[in-house]
Amino acid sequence: MNIWIAIGVTALGCYVVKLAGLLVPAGVLERPLVRRLAALLPVALLAALTAQQAFADGRVLVLDAKAAGLAAAAVALVLRAPFLIVVAAAVVVTAGVRALTG
């Protein structure tokens, strides 16, 4: 049930901000500070989420096969590989390391 609440709140919130951009007069959102903050917020959130999902299990910090998978994804990104290849590299390397060590 809790998950449905989270889905509902997220869906509504994300829809409202999309619509707001189309309806709100340009002046409100065109201030330089607001624009730069909006560009940097996703950077902060994505960086934190990447780190947490790769190096944490619940609330405990861990270093396991996922770290190798993330490194593989980073290499793929540096080589300008397409999105699906990047994700596949992470999955394959993580599974491989787990199979070898576990």
Next chain:
Amino acid sequence: MTSVGSGLTLLQTCALSLLVFTGASQFALVGALAAGGNPLTAAAGAFFLGVRNAFYGLRLSQLLALPRAVRPFAAQWVIDETTVVALAQPTRRGARIGFAVTGVTLYVLWNLTTLLGGLGAEAIGDTDAWGLDAAGPAVFLALLAPMLKSGVERAVAGLAVVLGLGLLPVLPGGVPVLVAALAAPAVLYVQGRREARDGKGEAR
């Protein structure tokens, strides 16, 4: 697919794709719930990731000049990809067509792959053994990489990683990500101070 692996049902996963339809927010919500986060803090993180769509809408509303009655329907498709395609078109007609075609195609494909991925994950069972839990961070990294254009972005990302990991054992689930978001205003503030000092009040 990562979603079904994180304890959401297939129906919940598909509802998420159909209703939220902005990838980063979906993955963030699933990730926060999987980490045992409270649904509201999880939703807040996903919401902040979606805020950038408002700025896309701003650019698009001038470019597409849609009638007011159409806007509530077009809004659901205001995402990274449609904005990029529409902004790349030289004419308004091209931009409208680009926006509509990209919107429909992505909406159908995204939701189909969600369904197939969800079915696949249910069939596989233990998704961790297949390394699928690494897909989440890899997706985030792929979304993040093109944003790291200058030192400012890298500073924000670095500070956010430190905050996100450092606070994880201390604060309740979902909250450390929101605190890490404060890296953005913090770095902007420091940068503003530095520019004011170096430029002696020179206009930016």
